[in-house]
Amino acid sequence: MSRTPDPLIDRFLDALWLEKGLSDNTRSAYRTDLSLFDDWLHARGGNLLAAGREAILDHLAWRLAQGYKARSTARLLSGLRGFYRYLVREGLLEADPTLRVELPHIGQPLPKSLSEAQVEALLAAPDVDDPLGLRDRAMLEVLYACGLRVTELVSLTLEQVSLRQGVLRTFGKGSKERLVPLGLEAIHWLEHYLAQGRAALLGGRPSDVLFPSQRGQMMTRQTFWYRIKLHAAAAGIGSGLSPHTLRHAFATHLLNHGADLRTVQMLLGHSNLSTTQIYTHVARARLQQLHAEHHPRG
Template sequence: MPARRDPLIERFLDHLWLEKGLSDNTRSAYRTDLSLFADWLALRSLSLEAAGRDAILDHLAWRFDQAYTARSTARLLSSLRGFYRFLVREQVRASDPTLQVDLPRIGKPLPKAPSEAQIEALLAAPDVDTPLGLRDRTMLEVLYATGLRVSELVGLTLEQVSLRQGLVRTVGKGNKERLVPLGQEAAFWLERYYREARGSLLGGRPADVVFPSLRGEQMTRQTFWHRIKQHAAVAGITSTLSPHTLRHAFATHLLNHGADLRTVQMLLGHSDLSTTQIYTHVAKARLQALHAEHHPRG
């Protein structure tokens, strides 16, 4: 069932786009959270603009009974806080009912990055003697070399990639641009892919997207995820793989080989170092290993 289009919610989403530049995916998550809460209120003859602290607490208790995760509930409460702050600012209501509602405690899960051996097996899985296989191999190489978000990868255009400089210029969350090094291996596969496969996939159709689908259009994120699953099966990898786990692998393997958190933050396009600190355990483990290996009392 599609999320209901509440006028107040749509005004709030327009505000997020105009003033904060949030992506379509982020605003869609806000819409889902707020619409589900509005539907729950409506069943109890309440409205979004009139709901008070007690209604929010009742809803959180209901979510607990329905076995919603603490993480999803925290995301909902974050959506509600932003929404009610907006309503107060717009003078739709006098006070924010979320001010005295605490966030549920959640622990950040450690990223389950594939090992370097698994990555090597995955990269070797596509049949590079076919245009489709060569495209997939190149996409995997670029993803692992750069740590791009999947939306950034499938949306890459020719002008964003400089083989001469060995750089990818991408625009991430909040319309923030960053430059990411390609590395020699990814550059090699890109050159080969341009030379041997891209024209065949396009079939003479004009397009500026680097990795077109068989229809010569931009590939969807879901299609690429499906391709990864296929290649993981060929590589004999039974653990769950996705574009996001490959992004985790990029960050984790950089740290394992001596990169610092600030560098990884810049490469991933995180606006705040606290987001990158989910990888602190990786950096600590490497420091402990180095200490044990090199310190006279390690």
């Protein structure tokens, strides 16, 4: 039987939600990491409150031996630092054991992207004579036009989109709001989908979800990822896709067409410019005009 994680973990995650508004996915990842560390300590006769710097270093070494990637271990250490700072702040610990623990070195792997021709093929893959295919075409167009995260895309509601103004409002990590231009192609396919596809999918059921599933509910990230892979196969695009592939293509193609890195940062919803700098290998010019004049489908 699996043991119940230390209740301090849930207290910390609740505090995170209240103070920083981190997404469910981020908090779930922190819960998994902290629970694994808690179990590892318990198996060795320790616990979270008693763990010192040596225990944390031993755990990092254990993860390395188990084949965990440096990036996931960096995320673990980030969670541990936040957790132990919280314990010190709450008066449960006198000293933070993570203070002299360094992050493992993480390279900056370039995100896998698609060429503009591959994107065109992917966008053209859905059968737009079918309501489901028309929905998928509109979703792919919006995903590429706006560089959204998949979670942001599937959670869009009708009121978040203004076709008249040509923008959508989305809420990214930490519930941070941003406005993103749609571009002419995305607007065209959204109008087509709203006029001819959405009502057929809903079948008379009330919903404010922009892209409902066949059951009239909000689509899951996993379902949309399955749909992307289905259309990628039809477009002749092989392996290497991820749920973020079109987001990476959005950033890469904007930079290729002259967009400024800080503008791409704003459109992607990155709080730190260093997160966006992984795309600088494709930057060839600086931004001179607005998104609609640079984006390949604007």
